[in-house]
Amino acid sequence: xxxxxxxxxxxxxxxxxxxxxxxxxxxxxxxxxxxxxxxxxxxxxxxxxxxxxxxxxxxxxxxxxxxxxxxxxxxxxxxxxxxxxxxxxxxxxxxxxxxxxxxxxxxxxxxxxxxxx
Amino acid sequence: xxxxxxxxxxxxxxxxxxxxxxxxxxxxxxxxxxxxxxxxxxxxxxxxxxxxxxxxxxxxxxxxxxxxxxxxxxxxxxxxxxxxxxxxxxxxxxxxxxxxxxxxxxxxxxxxxx
Numbered sequence: 001x002x003x004x005x006x007x008x009x010x011x012x013x014x015x016x017x018x019x020x021x022x023x024x025x026x027x028x029x030x031x032x033x034x035x036x037x038x039x040x041x042x043x044x045x046x047x048x049x050x051x052x053x054x055x056x057x058x059x060x061x062x063x064x065x066x067x068x069x070x071x072x073x074x075x076x077x078x079x080x081x082x083x084x085x086x087x088x089x090x091x092x093x094x095x096x097x098x099x100x101x102x103x104x105x106x107x108x109x110x111x112x113x114x115x116x117x
Numbered sequence: 118x119x120x121x122x123x124x125x126x127x128x129x130x131x132x133x134x135x136x137x138x139x140x141x142x143x144x145x146x147x148x149x150x151x152x153x154x155x156x157x158x159x160x161x162x163x164x165x166x167x168x169x170x171x172x173x174x175x176x177x178x179x180x181x182x183x184x185x186x187x188x189x190x191x192x193x194x195x196x197x198x199x200x201x202x203x204x205x206x207x208x209x210x211x212x213x214x215x216x217x218x219x220x221x222x223x224x225x226x227x228x229x230x231x
Contacts, residue, residue: 008157034219043207043222044160088159090219102167104175105150105220109159 003027004091006108015117019076023089023108026070032092032103033065035074037085038110044088048074079115086110119144123208123223130198130230138193138226140208147213149191150175150220151183153204160207166191167213198230 006023013019021035032051036044050056050063050072062075072091076083088110092103121142130136142149150165152175162175166185180202182194191210195202205227209220 032219036219043225045222046219049219090160100167100171102148102165102173104162104165106162106176107152107160109157 002108003093003106004089004108006087006089006111008109008111010112010114012114012116013079015079015081015115017079017115019079019083019113019115021074021076021087021089021111021113023072023074023091024070025072025089025091027091027093028067028070030067030070030091030093033063033072034090034092034105035061035063035072036088036090036107037083038088039085076113079113081115081117084114086112119221121208121210121221121223123206123226125226126224127227128229130228132199132230133197136195136198136228138195138206138208138228140191140193140223141189142191142208142210142221143189144210144212144221145188146210146221147188148220149185149208149210151181151191151193152207152209153177153202154207154225155204163193163206198228200230202228203230204228 035048038044048063056063060077064073089108095104151163152160164183166172208223211220
């Protein structure tokens, strides 16, 4: 089982709709959870972070975390064509190396979102 | 401007010719990491560093070396590149105290090994 899994899509939604992106992770001790957006040919850009169960809202974006189900999601309300991109789920797992703890960031394979006018 | 700078942006090389991809950050971050991105596989960690002279292997370290002699720099070295190392490479950094804020990524280096 992959450490972080996403539906690869592609996911296509009409402009103005809600886009729902899902991610599951395998390690129960995972601590921090992130959603990155990546436009074609560009670097990943952090758009949301969440580390407590429940919802976190930032503008049109809402991240939802359920640690019991090992599930994190991203909702994009009022989707715009400019939201068309690959969305990467990432999870931090606490590691120890050389006596020092470190949060290893592991990514899912990404979900391609297309918002059509 | 706070940023992670990678060079070069694009590189075409031949099998076996040693190369170095440089990465530099100006944010005084302790943590730095190298990822490669391949279609359908997402971002996979190659190596990471928790501070100067402290590095460790990620998920796909074979064929790569790194060094962290200065806090700001974290070069990726391919001693003998092979075609299966053709990929998009990203360097990233974050401060030790910002586990909940994620990494800042460089612009990427697209490497082709022929």
